Amino acid sequence: MEEGKLTGNEAKEFRRVARELSGKNWKNAGTKGLWIKLPIALVNLVQAAVDEGFWYHHAEPEYLMLAYWLPKTKQVLPSYATNTGHIGAFVMNDKREVFVVKENRGMFKRMGLWKFPTGFAEEGEDIFAAAKREVKEETGIDSEFVEILALRHRHEQFHGKFNLFFVCMMRPLSFVIQWQDSELEEAQWMPLEEFAAQPLVKEVEFLNHMYEVCKAKVDGGYSGFSQLPVSGFHDDVGESSFYFNAMDLKNAEDNAEDPKNAEKNVEDLNNAANANTKMRSRCCCDGWGFVVYVTLFASNIPLTLNAENNVKDLNNAANAKDTKMSLGAVVM
Numbered sequence: 394m395e396e397g398k399l400t401g402n403e404a405k406e407f408r409r410v411a412r413e414l415s416g417k418n419w420k421n422a423g424t425k426g427l428w429i430k431l432p433i434a435l436v437n438l439v440q441a442a443v444d445e446g447f448w449y450h451h452a453e454p455e456y457l458m459l460a461y462w463l464p465k466t467k468q469v470l471p472s473y474a475t476n477t478g479h480i481g482a483f484v485m486n487d488k489r490e491v492f493v494v495k496e497n498r499g500m501f502k503r504m505g506l507w508k509f510p511t512g513f514a515e516e517g518e519d520i521f522a523a524a525k526r527e528v529k530e531e532t533g534i535d536s537e538f539v540e541i542l543a544l545r546h547r548h549e550q551f552h553g554k555f556n557l558f559f560v561c562m563m564r565p566l567s568f569v570i571q572w573q574d575s576e577l578e579e580a581q582w583m584p585l586e587e588f589a590a591q592p593l594v595k596e597v598e599f600l601n602h603m604y605e606v607c608k609a610k611v612d613g614g615y616s617g618f619s620q621l622p623v624s625g626f627h628d629d630v631g632e633s634s635f636y637f638n639a640m641d642l643k644n645a646e647d648n649a650e651d652p653k654n655a656e657k658n659v660e661d662l663n664n665a666a667n668a669n670t671k672m673r674s675r676c677c678c679d680g681w682g683f684v685v686y687v688t689l690f691a692s693n694i695p696l697t698l699n700a701e702n703n704v705k706d707l708n709n710a711a712n713a714k715d716t717k718m719s720l721g722a723v724v725m
Contacts, residue, residue, distance in 0.1 A: 478514035533571030540617030616640035
């Protein structure tokens, strides 16, 4: 039999199985969604599956995934993970100079903008690792990850999908510049205030907010998210990265030991919620969707002087949206 081809009897058998899958009563098993994963060598079977009601869900270079929704209701199978992760590296030396680059093509070249080194995280790559790699590949500078200072959530950027842009603070470990000619026209260390003086940094809200956050970090009083490797529910997946505000966590733990600080903690939370509301009106037009989420989430949690109740409220809010999933079928 030629590879990727089925005999007449085998094709009929596949069609029978597809028909049986789509017509079987799965209600007692709690199953609502069905999947068929076809390797590229068996692409000739797509028509047989589509004839029985299966539809395209997504495709990868090695396979095509088909899906089927059993109930006579609106299907709620999760869409394919087609979002992208993007990093911008804020690298600063001890002279208060930030490392900036000029691209040799595209929109940023036409604008003449000096910008942070940027790039996409590769499949299976952590954000902190992507930031280190991009700085090294583009400029020859070795660096180490410090914190995620901020992120931007933008919709419909590539093929109609959303993008997360992480502003990462990096500490330089070397200083000899060897920029990538295929990507960059020039690279240099620039005083932070000179970077901020660029017309585009002043005019474009996203760039202006990014500068303000980076300046606040340098001048003190602002803490970003540190990276911590953690294990999850599935051992076969390996470690993942957990990002959190280490400074505020330490302060919270110290304050929790003193009951006199309880009232002040609640006041700080309320002030933070109010600050988020103000920032929302300032940033929502530029795609900072996460600000809206933080504002709504904070405003809907009843804050009390009882730290234990606050923890329960947070847990209840998180568990309210919990959905059980199973491989190959969706249990709702």
